[in-house]
Amino acid sequence: MLKVLHGADFHLDAPFRALPPEKAAQRREEQRDLLLRLADTVREQGVELVLLAGDLLDSEQIYGETAQLLARALGSMGVPVFLAPGNHDFWSPRSPYARIQWPENVHIFHTAQAEAVPLPRLGCTVYGAAFTAPARADRVLEGFRAEGEGLRLMVLHGSTEPTDRYGPVPAADIAASGLDYLALGHVHTASGLNRTGDTWWAYPGCPEGRGFDETGDKGVYCLEIDKGQVRETFLPLCRRRxxxxxxxxxxxxxxxxxxxxxxxxxxxxxxxxxxxxxxxxxxxxxxxxxxxxxxxxxxxxxxxxxxxRRALWDRAQEDTLTGLFLRAMAKRRDQARDETQQTAVEEAVRFGLAALEHREDPK
Known part of the structure; x- marks a missing residue:
């Protein structure tokens, strides 16, 4: 069994525009701390391989301290780290990925076509490809077939929606890929393990939420991978939910x-x-x-x-269907034995008025 950590969509140095400036700066600092927690997790869990599926950076504008800490944290993991740039942090000669001095254990995929890196010591081959522009409508896995020795793994930023403009990887392409595991990024909600054909795949979601479209616990997957089987553990890493x-x-x-x-x-x-x-x-x-x-x-x-608050009984004297309904319900209210029954009658009146007035909300 190969122990793999799969993360994606860190969006380092995000602006956090919904927060006051001082708290936005604090949140960016906490994102940097996330890198140290990630490195600690790799060591504590005995991870042998790290796959980071894009949008590690929020844009090509990155603070100097973020770049330094990113390189230092990935290097401190002491295991092979593979990163596939996404639509927010796409590869270009001007991107931070081209400017940062990376440790020897870090491999950044930088071509739009899939490339393979054999790792004989781990008994696997890692495939990957990069965004080289803010969008890509081509199907990265179209015609692709993994042929490497041992376990065949891939790290990729993309969408399983066939018509998406952000690296579509439809189910048919996943099934025909020959991969044992496809580590995806782009969707910010953890998907759980999925299997298409003989290929397992997942989105870990983002490890730190940035807004109310990213609620709840956030983190990464720790995986145990063997031929034909994958076991996953979700590891929460977020400082704030x-x-x-x-x-x-x-x-x-x-x-x-x-x-x-x-x-x-x-x-x-x-x-x-x-x-x-x-x-x-x-x-x-x-x-x-x-x-x-x-x-x-x-x-x-x-x-x-x-x-x-609306007065429920205001229209009881009308010579209408609504008035007739309210007078009938008022008799039931007056005949109620206790407050609980009276409350039930009033609730029935609210639903009845909503139906009569063609409203969806009974309140």
Missing amino acids: YVEKEADLAGRPAAEVLDALLPREESPDCWRVTLTGERGEEEPDLRALEAMAKSRCYSLTLRDRTRL
Whole structure:
């Protein structure tokens, strides 16, 4: 069994535009720290080979300290490291990949066509290809067939959507590739292991979220690969998660609902809370609420999707189908034995009014 670490989509030196400048700079520093955690993981897990499937950098603009730490961290792993540039960090003579002095254990693929690097000591051949422009619509694996000795592995940035303009690798090409494992990058959500034909493949997702389209734990895959079988372990590496929640006011004060939802002690995560449900006449003061709760998480964004509480029975005297419905339901409410039954009747009225008024939302 060959032990392999598969990572992708680090997007180092991302701008983090949604955060204040000082926190954006802090997040970039934390991304650099991620490289050290990655190197520690390689050593602690006994990894023999590292595959990095592109978009390691967010753009060709990279801070000097990031470039230095990247080369040092990859070199400290002490095992072969293969990197396939993606659409954000595509290879060109001006790219950081062409300017950085890389350690001997690091191999950067720099051609659009797949190339092979045999590793006899590990009993495998590693294939890879690079983006050489911000997009590529050609099918990288079209007509490709791995013929190397031992395990046949490939690292590639691309999309399994056949018509995608970012290196499409459709299922038929994967099945015909002759690969034992295809390490993909581009999709920022971990896919789990997949098998197409005799080829296993996966996206590890990004190891550190950058926005609320990248929620939850983020990390890399540690794989054990042999002929015909792959075992995967997801290793979370992120310093902070992006957490998205909804808070239904249900007529209660927004401050009370938010206080109950947020963690009691300061969270290292970035939170976005959407206030929903019915409220009184006064709209929630988002700025005041954020100030009240700012010590409870690293960052907090609030959105107001509440609705003014409607009087359920206002149209009961109308000479309409709605009025007839409300009068009938009012009798049921008056006959209810307890508050629980009254609440059930009111809920039924909300759904009934939504149907009569052709609304999707019963509230």
